[in-house]
Amino acid sequence: MTEISLNILDVAENSTRAGASLVSISVDADTAADRLTVVIEDNGCGMTQEQVSRVTDPFFTTRTTRKVGLGVPFFKYAAESTGGSFSIKSQPGAGTTVTAVFVLSHIDRMPLGDISGTIHTLVVYHPDTDFRYTYRYNGRSFALDTREFREILGDVPLDTPEVSSYIMDYLTENKLETDGGASL
């Protein structure tokens, strides 16, 4: 993985696979505190305590197509190698919360990358899941909530070409206004 946003895409895919109806993603950059905090929270099927304790083990997965599960270990390693932290909390039937904290200025911190593209991919290709995305930069923020979008759109799906490109513009323009084009 070469971007934090690809890790976010990967871990949020797990949330949708866990049958979540709502996935909340927050990306919070604070240059004064030198921290970039990523939280991915879902209301999916959750994990047992035993599964949680093994989920950062690259040789643990619930998939049957292969024997390794690298998504979570990659994300944990990416955060911890910057001097940050990683935690995962889960309750069967209630959902899972993954928190990764990166030290912004650390030389080993991978770039945030195309976060708007990531959120767009998630929103457009998961017609049965709602997403709430919050992007914060030094206290300024914007949010995208697909529940709000769907209420306006009625039966017009989010992957309609016009809607899909509106979502992409919404993400890029509002991000630019929030962080002034800062390169993360």
Place this chain on the structure above:
Amino acid sequence: MKSLEELRAIREKMQNQVSMRAEDHTHTRVVVGMATCGIASGARPVLNALSSLVQEKGLTGKVAVTQTGCIGLCQYEPIVEVMEPGKPKVTYIKMNPDKAAEVVERHLIGGHVVEKYTLASADIK
């Protein structure tokens, strides 16, 4: 900040179009593997290229681009599967946006499988 007013305008416009695209069995399905293996090897640009080309070329009425998890062939990712009704599934391996464009042009539009990118033509060891 970009407002939601624009979204309302889009809805007004779309509402007048009678038939919304409903996926059915007459659709060709183009499926991109988007698990850790796929994402790490570059599936996102491939997915984006496919979906924007399908839109650009006006194929949305007959082609649906979707994503899936890991199909167990991680070493061949990014993988794109093309499922046309009544035809055997075609599995393209080690894809990138350029190869994806070729598949759109020659397979989805032209109707000819791009043999050189398929799993069947790969030198499997």
